[in-house]
Amino acid sequence: MRASRFFISTLKEAPSEAEIVSHKLMMRAGMIKRLGSGIYTYMPMGLRVIRKVEAIVREEMNRAGAIELLMPVVQPAELWQETGRWDKMGPELMRVKDRHGRDFAIQPTSEEVVTDVVRTEIKSYRQLPVNFYHIQTKFRDERRPRFGLMRGREFTMKDAYSFDRDAEGLQRSYQVMFDAYVNIFTRFGLQFRAVAADNGAIGGSGSHEFHVIADTGEDALVYCPNSDYAANMEAAEAVAPAVPRAAAAQPMTKTPTPGKARCEDVAKLLGVPLTQTVKSLVLMVEKEEDGKVTKQAWLLLLRGDHELNEVKAAKVPGLANFRFASEAEIVEWFGTPPGYLGPIGTKKPISVVADRTVAAMSDFICGANEVDFHLTGVNWGRDLPEPAVFDLRNVVEGDASPDGKGALAIQRGIEVGHVFQLGTRYSEDMKATFLDENGKPQLLQMGCYGIGITRILGAAIEQNFDERGIIWPASLAPFEIVLCPMGYDRNEAVRAEADRLYGELTAAGIDVILDDRGERPGVMFADWELIGVPHRIVIGDRGLKEGKLEYQGRRDTEATAVAMGDAVAFVKAKLAA
Template identity: 80%
Template sequence: MRASRFFISTLKEAPSDAEIVSHQLMMRAGMIKRLGSGIYTYMPMGLKIIRKVEAIVREEMNQSGAVELLMPLIQPAELWQETGRWDKMGAELLRIKDRHGREFAFQPTAEEVITDVVRSEIKSYRQLPLNFYHIQTKFRDERRPRFGLMRGREFTMKDAYSFDRDLAGMQASYQIMYDAYVRIFNRFGLKFRAVAADNGAIGGTGSHEFHVIASTGEDALVYCPTSDYAANMEAAEALALNATRPAAAQALSKPATPGATKCEQVAEQLGLPLSQTVKTLALTVENEQDGKVTKQYFMLLLRGDHELNEVKVGKVAGLSAHRFSTEQEILEVYGCVPGYLGPINTKLPVTVVADRTVANMADFVCGANEEGYHYTGANWGRDCAEPQIVADLRNVVEGDASPDGKGVLAIERGIEVGHVFQLGTAYSAAMKATFLDENGKPAPLQMGCYGIGVTRILGAAIEQNFDDKGIIWPTAIAPFELVLCPMGMDRSDAVREAAEQLYAQATAAGIDVILDDRGQRPGQMFADWELIGVPHRVVIGDRGLKEGNLEYQGRRDTEASVVPVAEILAFIQGKMAQ
């Protein structure tokens, strides 16, 4: 490709609405152009990268045995109503009506559609296993689109769906996809980590997220450096910090703590460590039966220096539909205002749910259910009943023991770019997608689903690979692998001939090369390609040619290397292979 025949449009400054590095650099490099909130036009430079990402994904999916099809962007509401997700998805599901008043959705994902396809096509166990995938536009009506392609409303995604006859088959298909994802992200040239995750709105029984490691990542990734344990923060298991509960050593006391509604304030007033305090969170669960609504009240207890993990709370028996109690409910149940709640002498009965660490605490500090007072020296069994439920409620912290017993936990930041799910029969049962087994009896299909955010890869790759000059693309997904920068090509026959010859050689060797024949000044030319992030650059100038040399510089190199003209192609190929 010649630069004069390609569209290159760079900016010195990023638009004011570009919030994070990847958004700023993609806008400045002319890779995307904003059309509306969370909606972008992919300009030629950006589209080239997307096509390279898609090509790697497609090759590995095909190699894994998946079969490509293409499902529509617009999906009928009836399919989503079969699974209950028409209501469950909420406002993120963009809904429209056609001229006949029929309801449709812009697909954010395609579980319902692919299940509908398969239930009409698969009749016998002999047709299984099967894995379909497509690369298609998705739309999710984000409440607050931001960060460019990282959290836009319209995006491109590869999603795949496996169908098997039994659980073992589904798990085998899942492993095939997991392994394919590892190969895909390795080929991208990105540092990544696969972590155990919560299934969320997709449903199912087990899943892993694939994260590109970046200090700017939204997600906290928990892992053990001395073992294979890894999970996202939502799914990471927090063990009790005390293996057993110590014996009580203090008498119960009720000191005044005026204005101390937070554990930090209580600890400061009493001169005690924050880790000795216990904080209370009041929850309400509403149940409806025969048109009558009843309420259940739950008290969650965490150590004062720990953070609540709401995903874990939702998995506690009876708390899947919880909400935080209102101030009026707190007054009715506990007899005091928020900030002074505790498990000793509540006004009305509540179900006490203690975090594992709290359940093994002794002589702890808690609210006295009286404004301006807390208890010290509180102990289970002696001063209050044992908690009815003990559960993992908190976020892990760095240095916690690894759940596998093989070390301690560390935390790093990541950007989610892929997710694989073991769905089981969550969708096939709801949509009556069955097959006839060996005995001629109908059985539900066992499903898995597997997604990669194709356009999100661009933002994540940049967040991991940039400097003060611009983007640093891994070679495999760079818009161009090599740029040739001739100095004064329009004024020097020697430079022009050498540039054309190397351009032809590189093209013949299968290198994705661009020749900058725009006639720009060296400073502007170099600034453009450093901003765009082409990983390999060769400068061709009269002075070097007189000595039989060219200058090579990798995007991460601090200095250029002088290479003989006769050796330059082999030199470049060697660098690209590293």
């Protein structure tokens, strides 16, 4: 590719709406152009990167035995209604009507459509297993689209769906896809980590997320440096304290704490560690029976320095559809506003659930259900009944690893892939069955595997950039190498050598761009450093007289002289490394 025949539109400054590094750099490098909120045009430079991402994904999916098809962007509402997701997805699901008033969804994912395909095409166990995938536009009506391609409304995703005859087959298909994902992200040249995850709105049993490691990542990844244990914050288990609960050593006492509504303030006032306090969180669950709505208050207890994990809370039996209580509801059940709540002496009956850590505490401090007072020296069994105990909290760095092999560490990551074991979540709702060896119908076992194709671009940049611009891994870069001739438009020797080298690199199958625009060196270098091409060769009149060219990698601080005749072999070696 010659730069004069390509479209290059770099900017010195990022538009004001660009918030994070990847968004700013992609806008400045002319890779994307904003059309509307969360909707972008992929410009030629950015599209080249997207196509390279897609090529790697296709190669590895095909190698893993998946079969490509293409499912529509617009899907009939009837399919989504079969699984209940037409209502469950809420406003993120973009809904439209055709001229006849019929409802359709602009797909955010394709579980329903692929299950419909399979239930009409797969009849016998002899046709299993099968795995279909496609790379297709998706749309999710994000409440607050931001960060460019990182949280856009329209995006490109690869989603694959496996179908098996039994749970053992699903496990095998899942492992094949997990391994394919490892190969994909390794080929991308990115630092990544696979972590156990919660299934969320997709449903099913087990799942893993794939995260690109980046300090700017939105997600906290929990792992054990001494083992293979890894999970996202939502799914990371906080194990119960290994030390048994100590015996009560203090009497329960109602203690004045005027104006101290926060655990931190109470601990400071009383001169005790924050870890001796217990915070109270009130949740409400509403049930409708015979047209009448009833409400039940739940009190969740966490140690003062810990934070509630809402995903874990929703898994407590009876709390699947909880919401946080209003202040009026708190006063109704506890007789006091927030800040002085506790499990003893509530105004109305409540359900108490204690985090594992709280259940192991003795002589702890909690609210007295009276303004300006807390109870000190509170003990389970003596002062209040033993609670229901669940893992309710986010883990913190230094917690014991659930596998018993050391302490947990936390790093930031950007989710770019997710694999799910769905089981019969969709096949049961949609009556997708096959006939087994005995001619009896059995539900298909299903897996789901997604990669955010366009999101990869933002994640890769968040991991690889400097003050000059993007630093693409060679496998994702819009071009692998750029040739920068000094005075291409006015120096015949430079032009001849640049054309010769361009021809040789092209013939060798190397993705090269020749900057034949005749720009000044500073402009050329600034453009290609911003765009992030990983390798650069400068061709200048002085070097040619010495029989040398000048090579510099995007991360290199200095250039390296290379003999003209060795340049192609040199570049091949760099790319192979």
